[in-house]
Amino acid sequence: MVFVEVLVQYFPSFCIALGETVKLTAISLICATVLGVIFGLFKVSGIPLLKMIANLYIDIIRGTPLMVQVMIIFYGLSQVLRPYGFSWGDIGGNFTAGAVTLSLNAGAYMAEIIRGGIEAVDKGQMEAARSLGLPYGKAMSKVILPQAFRTMLPSIINQFIISMKDTSLISVIGIRELTQNGKIIAANSASRVMAIWLVVAAFYLVVCTVLSKVAVLVERKVSYGK
């Protein structure tokens, strides 16, 4: 079993790489959720300027590939902003650039998910909350968003899983996460290339499975009175 052999031999290095993948995913998803809520709320705000800003952001992100985005943000911004004393190296290097890219990318998709979730809540809920004297923000945070969250949850989990796997594209700027780690090992051990990539795949599969299981638990937790 070459698979087991590779797994055992490179286990420590894959574990470190897995750590990078998980770290990149976790940081990006937290930021993406914040971005998603902000721009999702912009979209349902009914204020034309905010709506326009949100649409522009979402259209640009959705209309371009992630790998190109990370090139622009890592290499492009470095070049353009260097005269102003900016360097990715000062703020965490390629990992930060990768996290920023993935956050912006997932944030745009999350914004659409959150907008959809908010719009799926019955209009009467906002009216009832406002009629009690609750200001818009309180009505949104206490009444609308908790309900929207429940309908959004499957789509959010889906986005989390997609973003987790998208970290492999970020390897293009040299972050040694799972995929990059696989590339490096494969380069030195060409005869076992199949086994190496199967090990890489297995790591992703494990993380995704864990994420899905957590999702089921959360979904069960937020179902009310049914």
Place this chain on the structure above:
Amino acid sequence: MENKKILVKNLKKNFGSLEVLKKISLEVAEGEVVCLIGPSGSGKSTFLRCLNRLEKITAGEVNVDGHPISDPNININRVRENIGMVFQHFNLFPHLTVRENITLAPVELKKMDKENASKKAVELLERVGLADKADSYPGQLSGGQKQRVAIARALAMNPDIMLFDEPTSALDPEMVGEVLEVMKQLAADGMTMVVVTHEMGFAREVADRVIFMDDGYIVEEGTPEELFGNPKEERTISFLNKVL
């Protein structure tokens, strides 16, 4: 003026180019129960929703409890605290228990701490006959029970005025009575009420004044005896013939 709770003068409401309310004027005194009747599409609900500005007011003046609602600069949230509203489809918050539905606004708006609000919620639930449902979720209640909780929720802010938008229209017939009973009690306690309703029996029995609306106008108003017993306008007569 002193005891006028609601003062409406030349109220107009357009949805785009559609004129839904055409110059409505109305006064409601403290403790008065006014029922709005009329065919669907006549503007009754829209009128009611203008009273707490759930609908933007196109033109005219609306004054509730001394606050000029039609003035875009007033703090509408403050005014709404004093105007309870009950909706046709209940609009209970499904993710909160009955108790939390009732305590949400008083606690969030810092009218009461959690403990007192909860105590008050139980009192209100007793009043509507649902004390045992405090920890149920709305999804576990019948329509009539939901609407009684909705009334309790609206009362939690201690409003001076209650607006009812077809509160029994979405209920199964056997549940209409329990909701009307609560409303009657409220009327008897001296609450100022404006009720959009198709329950002519309720209007006849409880209303101090009945208003017939059609096509964005107030066509006729009077005491229940006058309006049901001796309607003067052609449109009122034809409407009453259809529903009675």
